[in-house]
Amino acid sequence: xxxxxxxxxxxxxxxxxxxxxxxxxxxxxxxxxxxxxxxxxxxxxxxxxxxxxxxxxxxxxxxxxxxxxxxxxxxxxxxxxxxxxxxxxxxxxxxxxxxxxxxxxxxxxxxxxxxxxxxxxxxxxxxxxxxxxxxxxxxxxxxxxxxxxxxxxxxxxxxxxxxxxxxxxxxxxxxxxxxxxxxxxxxxxxxxxxxxxxxxxxxxxxxxxxxxxxxxxxxxxxxxxxxxxxxxxxxxxxxxxxxxxxxxxxxxxxxxxxxxxxxxxxxxxxxxxxxxxxxxxxxxxxxxxxxxxxxxxxxxxxxxxxxxxxxxxxxxxxxxxxxxxxxxxxxxxxxxxxxxxxxxxxxxxxxxxxxxxxxxxxxxxxxxxxxxxxxxxxxxx
Amino acid sequence: xxxxxxxxxxxxxxxxxxxxxxxxxxxxxxxxxxxxxxxxxxxxxxxxxxxxxxxxxxxxxxxxxxxxxxxxxxxxxxxxxxxxxxxxxxxxxxxxxxxxxxxxxxxxxxxxxxxxxxxxxxxxxxxxxxxxxxxxxxxxxxxxxxxxxxxxxxxxxxxxxxxxxxxxxxxxxxxxxxxxxxxxxxxxxxxxxxxxxxxxxxxxxxxx
Ligand code: B12
Numbered sequence: 001x002x003x004x005x006x007x008x009x010x011x012x013x014x015x016x017x018x019x020x021x022x023x024x025x026x027x028x029x030x031x032x033x034x035x036x037x038x039x040x041x042x043x044x045x046x047x048x049x050x051x052x053x054x055x056x057x058x059x060x061x062x063x064x065x066x067x068x069x070x071x072x073x074x075x076x077x078x079x080x081x082x083x084x085x086x087x088x089x090x091x092x093x094x095x096x097x098x099x100x101x102x103x104x105x106x107x108x109x110x111x112x113x114x115x116x117x118x119x120x121x122x123x124x125x126x127x128x129x130x131x132x133x134x135x136x137x138x139x140x141x142x143x144x145x146x147x148x149x150x151x152x153x154x155x156x157x158x159x160x161x162x163x164x165x166x167x168x169x170x171x172x173x174x175x176x177x178x179x180x181x182x183x184x185x186x187x188x189x190x191x192x193x194x195x196x197x198x199x200x201x202x203x204x205x206x207x208x209x210x211x212x213x214x215x216x217x218x219x220x221x222x223x224x225x226x227x228x229x230x231x232x233x234x235x236x237x238x239x240x241x242x243x244x245x246x247x248x249x250x251x252x253x254x255x256x257x258x259x260x261x262x263x264x265x266x267x268x269x270x271x272x273x274x275x276x277x278x279x280x281x282x283x284x285x286x287x288x289x290x291x292x293x294x295x296x297x298x299x300x301x302x303x304x305x306x307x308x309x310x311x312x313x314x315x316x317x318x319x320x321x322x323x324x325x326x327x328x329x330x331x332x333x334x335x336x337x338x339x340x341x342x343x344x345x346x347x348x349x350x351x352x353x354x355x356x357x358x359x360x361x362x363x364x365x366x367x368x369x370x371x372x373x374x375x376x377x378x379x380x381x
Numbered sequence: 382x383x384x385x386x387x388x389x390x391x392x393x394x395x396x397x398x399x400x401x402x403x404x405x406x407x408x409x410x411x412x413x414x415x416x417x418x419x420x421x422x423x424x425x426x427x428x429x430x431x432x433x434x435x436x437x438x439x440x441x442x443x444x445x446x447x448x449x450x451x452x453x454x455x456x457x458x459x460x461x462x463x464x465x466x467x468x469x470x471x472x473x474x475x476x477x478x479x480x481x482x483x484x485x486x487x488x489x490x491x492x493x494x495x496x497x498x499x500x501x502x503x504x505x506x507x508x509x510x511x512x513x514x515x516x517x518x519x520x521x522x523x524x525x526x527x528x529x530x531x532x533x534x535x536x537x538x539x540x541x542x543x544x545x546x547x548x549x550x551x552x553x554x555x556x557x558x559x560x561x562x563x564x565x566x567x568x569x570x571x572x573x574x575x576x577x578x579x580x581x582x583x584x585x586x587x588x589x
């Protein structure tokens with residue numbers, strides 16, 4: 001086995017800055033579900049009990065001999081102390097194990113219209129924060145005081161989780177989470193309804209997004225100051241070439257993400273673009289985003305090799321072990337897949353090996369180990 | 382003057398499509414003829430999708446309009462049997478409640494001339510098997526966005542084999558989380574993450 005010459009912190013820093021690395025860093029994007037299941041807790045148990053949930057990730061970390069960085073710390077949400085803060089949770093009807101679903105089910109998102117066209121005027125006049133504050137009862141019947149308490153507890157825990165990883169010599173890339181205006185509207189209005197808005201009332205939709213974007217930016221700046229971590233996950237799963245032609249992308253997704261990413265970079269905040277689904281067609285646009293201040297994090301639907309071709313020398317790429325391979329594949333398949341990523345996407349640095357979107361709840365431990373170990377055993381040429 | 386119903390659907394021109402249907406029904410045109418024109422429109426949309434001129438968003442708009450039109454036309458069919466090119470039973474397996482992808486597939490497959498039996502979401506193994514037994518479709522389609530639904534799919538396939546129902550049946554699995562690995566695991570005949578590709582595979586599977 002070749003000699004490691006960098007610490008995990010140095011390795012991840014170098015990968016993000018496209019500088020030489022001793023080996024490709026591994027930073028699995030994962031939540032508590034796979035670790036909790038592995039530890040023998042029910043999913044609901046781990047969700048109810050922060051310590052059980054979070055520390056089960058730490059146990060998996062120890063079990064596999066560690067990895068290089070976290071994209072998100074794992075359990076809590078970097079919420080700001082306001083009634084409108086969602087800390088990046090998709091605004092919509094979320095169904096949770098234990099309450100709406102069975103003890104051991106995966107959480108699920110029910111796609112229903114919780115924002116309607118009738119709300120658009122309010123968003124345009126009040127901005128996103130003002131709209132959310134005005135209608136807070138609708139989205140969270142818990143009441144103002146309770147909600148703010150919840151956000152504060154989330155942020156406190158988030159900081160504890162960041163510190164836990166830091167003490168292990170592990171950097172967490174994100175101190176805030178947000179979504180593009182299109183992503184927010186697609187999940188809160190539904191894919192079909194927001195698509196109708198695009199074709200039927202484009203100017204109005206644009207005005208809505210204009211009214212949202214600055215509030216989304218300022219919330220991220222506040223969250224990353226509070227968490228002390230200058231990084232943000234920017235979620236975009238409903239705006240790419242899988243769904244929309246480029247003229248729509250250029251009007252309803254790209255200008256907003258660009259504005260957000262540039263504003264973050266100006267504050268020294270690194271953006272991890274969480275790009276689920278196929279963004280292959282959109283890759284050339286990313287070359288106009290600030291260099292070395294953005295990571296394109298892919299879920300296996302985008303052609304990651306094409307991404308390397310287009311983005312090499314400009315931004316780091318993370319990804320993209322397919323969820324289905326983690327749950328149904330074999331360690332050999334995992335190793336082969338990861339080796340190929342390391343050889344091609346990892347060439348000349350600028351690559352972080354990660355799970356595509358997240359580590360699935362039914363991931364096999366031997367598969368997970370195979371992924372982590374491949375970065376330790378297989379060095380880029 | 383008669384408007385081109387198929388073209389209006391391609392342009393997702395709601396007023397023309399719905400207006401024209403109302404007018405022509407009043408003129409006593411057979412609903413089945415109107416459906417056939419709409420299906421012609423859906424076929425043109427499919428071609429545009431294949432050549433890359435249309436994206437999912439355009440397909441969504443047209444498919445939505447097609448299903449609105451069908452809501453008017455289907456109840457008027459009464460006893461007229463619709464010509465179909467094949468029968469598909471489809472559903473999202475137990476543990477998964479996602480339906481946007483499945484619903485798009487259902488509408489587009491209807492538009493392509495398939496008879497569809499949609500079992501909905503969170504469908505237990507037993508329901509899939511009973512439906513296959515009762516309806517005797519050529520194709521069984523699973524839709525999935527979550528990995529834990531692979532197990533109920535596998536159980537369904539195993540039970541179908543045990544009951545001797547697998548041989549004459551083609552199985553296709555679709556949805557953003559599915560891959561070739563999933564297809565192999567299930568011993569399925571097709572797999573896709575793209576609706577038009579799915580329709581093409583379904584046609585091929587039954588020899589069209
Ligand atoms: C948008 C999105 C979200 C949104 C909205 C969720 C929703 N209900 O749509 C939000 C942010 C809320 C979300 C949340 C979560 N998500 Co999510 N999400 C997605 C994403 C990017 C796209 C899903 C989507 O909207 N597709 C649009 C529809 C139209 O596409 P489609 O369903 O694939 O259908 C098309 C084709 O597949 C085909 N088709 C569909 N069915 C059928 C059937 C047949 C027979 C045929 C022939 C064709 C066919 O036709 C359709 C049109 O082309 C996927 C990634 C992916 N690769 O799909 C992850 C994904 C579904 N999410 C995932 C996860 C893990 C989650 C979370 C659990 C994350 C978390 N830790 O909390 C949560 C909650 C669970 C949930 N998914 O509900 C994983 C699931 C994997 C797993 N572990 O099981 C995925 C697959 C990402 C990944 N690569 O890992 N998610």
